[in-house]
Amino acid sequence: MNLLLLLGAPLLTAIAVLLSRTKQQVRWISLAGSVVQLLFALLLLFVFRAERSAGQAAQMLFEQNFPLIDALNIHFHIGVDGISVSMILLTALVVIAGVLVSWNIEKMTKEFYFLLILLALGAYGFFISLNLFVLFFFLEISVVPKYLLIGIWGSGKKEYSANKLVLMLMMGSGLIIVGMLGLYFSGGHDFDIMNLANAQIPTDRQNLIFPFMFLGFGVFTALFPLHTWVPDGHSSAPTAGSMFLAGISMKLGGYGCLRVAVYLLPEGAREYANIIIVLSSIAILYGAFVTMMQKDLKYINAYSSVSHVGFSLLAIGMLTQTAVTGALMQMISHGLMTALFFAVIGMIYDRTHTRMVNEMGGLMKVMPFITTVLFLVGLCSLGLPGLSGFVAEMTVFVGSWENDDVFHRVATIAAAMSIVVTAVYILRAVGKTAMGPVTNPEHLQLKDAAWNEKLAAIILLAGILSIGLAPGWLNELLTPGAEIIVNRIAGK
Amino acid sequence: MNELLLLMKNELMVTAIIFLLLFIKVGKGMNNDRLLPLVQTLLLANLILGFFFNGEGSLFGNMYHTTPLIALQKNILGLGVYLISLLCSDWLKKTAHLAEFFLLMLSALLGMYFMISGGNLLIFYLSLELATIPVAAMTNFDLDKKRSSEGAMKLILSSAFSSGILLFGISLIYGITGTISFTELPQLADGSGLFIMAFIFLFSALAFKLSIVPFHLWTADVYEGAPVPVTAFLSVVSKGAVAFILMTVLYKVFQPIETTWYLLIVILSVASMLIGNLFAVRQQNIKRFLAFSSIAQVGFILVGVSSGDIGSSTAVVYFVLVYLFSNLAAFGVATVIGENSGKENIDDYKGLYQTNPFLGWVMALALFSLAGIPPTAGFFGKLFLLTAGGSKGSYIYLLIAALNMIISLYYYLRVIRAIFMDQNDTPVPAIKIGAAPKLGMIICGIGIVLTGMMGWIYDYIQSLH
Helix, strand or coil: CCCHHHHHHHHHHHHHHHHCCCHHHHHHHHHHHHHHHHHHHHHHHHHHHHHHHCCCCCCCEEEEEEEEECCCCEEEEEEECHHHHHHHHHHHHHHHHHHHHCCCCCCCHHHHHHHHHHHHHHHHHHHHECEHHHHHHHHHCCHHHHHHHHHHHCCCCHHHHHHHHHHHHHHHHHHHHHHHHHHHHHCCCCCEHHHHHHCCCCHHHHHHHHHHHHHHHHHHCCCCCCCCHHHHHHHHCCHHHHHHHHHHHHHHHHHHHHHHHHHHCHHHHHHHHHHHHHHHHHHHHHHHHHHHCCCEHHHHHHHHHHHHHHHHHHHHHHCCHHHHHHHHHHHHHHHHHHHHHHHHHHHHHHHHCCCEHHHCCCHHHHCHHHHHHHHHHHHHHCCCCCCHHHHHHHHHHHHHHCCCCHHHHHHHHHHHHHHHHHHHHHHHHHHHHHCCCCCCHHHHHCCCCCHHHHHHHHHHHHHHHHHHHCCHHHHHHHHHHHHHHHHHHCCC | CHHHHHHCHHHHHHHHHHHHHHHHHHCCCCCHHHHHHHHHHHHHHHHHHHCCCCCCEEECCCCEEECHHHHHHHHHHHHHHHHHHHHCHHHHHHCCCHHHHHHHHHHHHHHHHHHHHECEHHHHHHHHHHHHHHHHHHHCCCCCCHHHHHHHHHHHHHHHHHHHHHHHHHHHHHHHHCCCECCCHHHHCCCCHHHHHHHHHHHHHHHHHHCCCCCCCCHHHHHHHCCHHHHHHHHHHHHHHHHHHHHHHHHHHCHHHHHHHHHHHHHHHHHHHHHHHHHHHCCCEHHHHHHHHHHHHHHHHHHHHCCCCHHHHHHHHHHHHHHHHHHHHHHHHHHHHHHHHCCCEHHHHCCHHHHCHHHHHHHHHHHHHHHCCCCCHHHHHHHHHHHHHHCCCCHHHHHHHHHHHHHHHHHHHHHHHHHHCCCCCCCCCCCCCCHHHHHHHHHHHHHHHHHHHCCHHHHHHHHCC
């Protein structure tokens, strides 16, 4: 399968959106485009599995390599392994849901969808690129859409949040640039990830570059203490913006931490693993406790994201194969879950015009569909078996437990305890919103989800359930990639 | 004779245009509506012809020499002047002395051409003066504005001072080595304290033209006072030319004292980036804002200049091209708004997108490119400069440069926010943009979007070395 299709589909959609005349056209073109993207992603999944089961054992499949700039040895090198395939699938699901929930945007509709699709384009490009330069290009391409989406269509203190988010992410980019150039000059003037993996980079150089790379991508994935953009950014963004930010953008960071920082600099990863564990344990617990104090649904989900993403980073720091697989599962599970959570919050907010938990109550009677989804996603967040959250977190804990020294065990136990706290805040927020008498009589007139909202929720729920009920396929996809990374760390 | 014609064709063509303008002025004269398209056409012809028959060779006993790379540099400057003539046509049409204006601008351009091609310190000095004095006269072209003459006064006084220092440096160099030829100097340079002092004198004159901190104090006032086309010319064409000659001077003439100038460049570039950025944060007037941002951009160019190999020279030429598109697009929008509504402050741009979406997008593209955000070419330009600068292996220097990109993003976003997000009761009214400025903006926009994507441009520049 030609991976350029994954870039061509959003690009053509974006151009078509720009050329279209009415708002209705814009919406349908975007929807058609995102359906095509989802079909391509599913096709990629099946073709990939077929190739693998036919015995195709190369690390990357469907590789293409075009020279971009000879003078600097920059190639447009793309290819996928199981990790990228699953990330692409996640992106496609979130994109289609994001397009659907934004159906009623009336303000500058064309620009909105254009930016949304540009954001998706960046994510696809990021996940397929095997050249650091190209990867960085696609990472950065999302800066403009993020800023404008939050700043124009956001709510609350949107200008402040947009500025904070973009500047903090830019700081991450600044660190990544330095790390990237460090790799370029240490690895024989090459940006290619596959070549750099084979280059012998001296240990002291690895120890020097690793923090730049890991912190840089860490900013994107809300590594403590660089997570402060998350609550403001997510809560101010429009619904689709929050979904993309939490569902896709934060995963770019996690993927980058793993694929670039840990994979290319294994000795650096060993050196700093304990620091990563400490930071992410703090993030997990701190995120969970801060969430308990929140009253705004979006803030609840934003802070709980910090906590949940912490699991991924914790698992990366554990450096065992199961843990790394768990980290990737957690990224995908969290991506789907949090996107759905934001979607539901958006639906509720569109109707009640409030996100404050204590101003709502008894919504189950008024809008059963939306509230049921809210329940499901809440249960997924607290790790109920049968939903994706359980599978991912369980894998993370099992993988972490494989390290048998006191330090790792304490960190694992601390992280696992946060689940109790999660249960408290999720049940309290969801229960208060959904159960009991209808506190605000005006809420009695509210309508349940429209077709587009139902469809968006069902698509994301299908993803969550397919991982929760039958995690085998995802495991098969992720394990070989994780194994290669962990083997490099172990020095094999 | 043939050789002379071919090698000096850029200079000869510009001279021909100058004489043509002179004859028109002395003769019957021509009104602006006809003269301006004529000049634009001539400049375009000059630009197109500039890409053909580029040879390599020296003339007049090595006083003048050219290579395909130098020809490309000249074409980049020519492109800048052509774009200015398009973008600023609203202002140009109104001016009472259009022919004189272009006479001066093209004389300055001619000076820059000779400067880039110069083969010894004498022609270098002469052409630098030719490139400066007309600009001072141009700065004064808003005859009824006090600020304009104030800016011209500041420019002429401070450039006279810097010329004095330059001459002093040149005479010291001649005293030490006994030669002024660029080809002989590297062998005779002894690296003594006196020689380094002479170098610093010479360098500070160039730093003055580039407005590198601490030689930048004239910049903001002159930029603010001068008419927008002059500001654009100063900040893009003039800086580009000096950046080109700076590389020749450093890499060829002062190659023996590389360790000295490396340190100097690092310190000055960090200072320029920091001070330019920090001052830009507080600016209200869009011209002053772009003045300080251009100081920071020059600091960034110096990152690329610092390492002194082929890669850095390529990266700098590439970046100047990108910077030309981006900065001229920004000035283009500023002049269209300024001429049609008289508004020059960032606060006046609030709500611009609602009334003038085209101008809003062009400005946004230009500023994102200046900030180095993909998919614009500025991203590639900055990354190439950093790659070039990184070859010396100083990670702290790279980190400082990368962190400066954040500060610069902060203030570029201020303008973007005003255009797209802020509400305004009295926004800039909907402007009908003339054909020429629109063409200029479209060229700049295409340049901003495509220069980066087309990797072969970088390869092409590299292949000319």
